[in-house]
Amino acid sequence: MSEHIAFRTAVAADAPQIVALIRDAFPAPLVTAMTYGCPGVADFVAEQIAVQDLGGETFYVVAADEQGLVGCAEGRRLPRRLFLSYIAVSSTIRGQGIGRRLLLALIEAAGIEADELALDVFDFNTAARRWYDRLGFESRESGSWCEASLDGGRPRPVRLIGYAQAEACHRLYGFSQFTLCTPEGQYDIGRLEARWYRLSDPAAIEAPGVLATLKRLAPERRLLLIGNASKAASSLSDAREFARSHRMAAPLNNLRKRLTERRPERAGTCQDH
Ligand SMILES: CC(C)(COP(=O)(O)OP(=O)(O)OC[C@H]1O[C@@H](n2cnc3c(N)ncnc32)[C@H](O)[C@@H]1OP(=O)(O)O)[C@@H](O)C(=O)NCCC(=O)NCCS
Known part of the structure; x- marks a missing residue:
């Protein structure tokens, strides 16, 4: 055949x-x-x-x-x-x-x-x-792939880079990415539909203000932690692993x-x- x-x-x-x-x-x-x-x-x-x-x-x-x-x-x-x-x-x-x-x-x-x-x-x-x-x-x-709710302290001043383009991309495809900057570093933030923030950098989870800012932008989203980001999942109260990868x-x-x-x-x- x-x-x-x-x-x-x-x-x-x-x-x-x-x-x-x-x-x-x-x-x-x-x-x-x-x-x-x-x-x-x-x-x-x-x-x-x-x-x-x-x-x-x-x-x-x-x-x-x-x-x-x-x-x-x-x-x-x-x-x-x-x-x-x-x-x-x-x-x-x-x-x-x-x-x-x-x-x-x-x-x-x-x-x-x-x-x-x-x-x-x-x-x-x-x-x-x-x-x-x-x-x-x-x-x-x-x-591993983990999910968690968006809890994380108080917001603080951050800069959003590429957010307007990300909004346009999101309307077109249903997913997008922007960069969030704090004094500690720059973090790529992926978004899938209205459901997930997708993070692959553990530093993004640990950096003060990042999760609180994400929550302020869209409180209904949950966190999807993939790759190295899942290594920081233990710092989140309700993180749950739902798949492992090799x-x-x-x-x-x-x-x-x-x-x-x-x-x-x-x-x-x-x-x-
Ligand atoms: C993985 C995948 C792409 C392989 O495609 P495929 O056309 O079945 O591949 P092949 O026929 O070349 O080889 C599959 C092997 O499994 C064996 N096999 C037997 N029955 C099979 C079945 N029902 N399904 C899959 N493989 C089977 C084949 O004989 C072959 O063995 P061999 O390598 O020793 O000859 C296909 O199984 C698939 O689409 N799986 C679902 C998606 C997926 O898992 N993708 C990989 C994600 S990383």
Whole structure:
């Protein structure tokens, strides 16, 4: 069946199907904590695709048959490193080698000198973790995703940078980012719909005045702490971990070899799965 599938870089018209594939690939509560859960994300993806061959950091490859997309992957070009942000194959045709070919297409489409491919995978996603293990990825570190309410002392004078642009972006896509400055430092503050402030810097949680200012701007939002920010969660009274993730990486040379080598014939029948 997979012989009829073409692997190519994405075009802007693919954006709605890319969004649908990625939304389908993750549990619904997690999707609400991702930009992919936001209402205008397909327009955002289309904009990223429009500049992916003009120096855009983010780029996309897709697997398509006559009916439309059956898989997609989103990558980021970092200094000497590729990052796999998302990969998804239609649930009805998994296990047929499409994921492997998508990964290979992603590496080929990147067009930069890179030593390794890195990614984050959720702890509960044992099928994907096993797949990455077999492809030679190794775990580097683990992190967690936490949520907490917005409590945090008294507001103090701060500066907001890029807030007006963030408002415009938010109306368009349903997510945005601005910078909050205090005398101690500058902190990037992500926003997802009306629901979350997304923070990845632990210093933002500890800096006096940050959380109180965020609460004053939008008291209905909750905090979503990802990556290193979750390390500061213990200072928040009601922080709750709801997912763990692992950073994995593989040297590109080895990965290319594994992705192109013949897959061993499987013994047994479908019932074995
Ligand atoms: C992870 C994913 C992209 C892999 O795509 P795929 O087309 O199934 O990948 P492949 O067929 O190339 O390889 C999957 C491996 O799992 C095995 N497998 C068997 N049944 C499977 C099934 N129902 N689903 C997935 N994999 C299965 C395959 O045989 C294969 O084993 P191998 O590597 O030893 O040959 C796909 O499973 C998916 O979309 N999962 C949901 C989204 C996700 O978890 N993304 C990764 C987040 S980091």
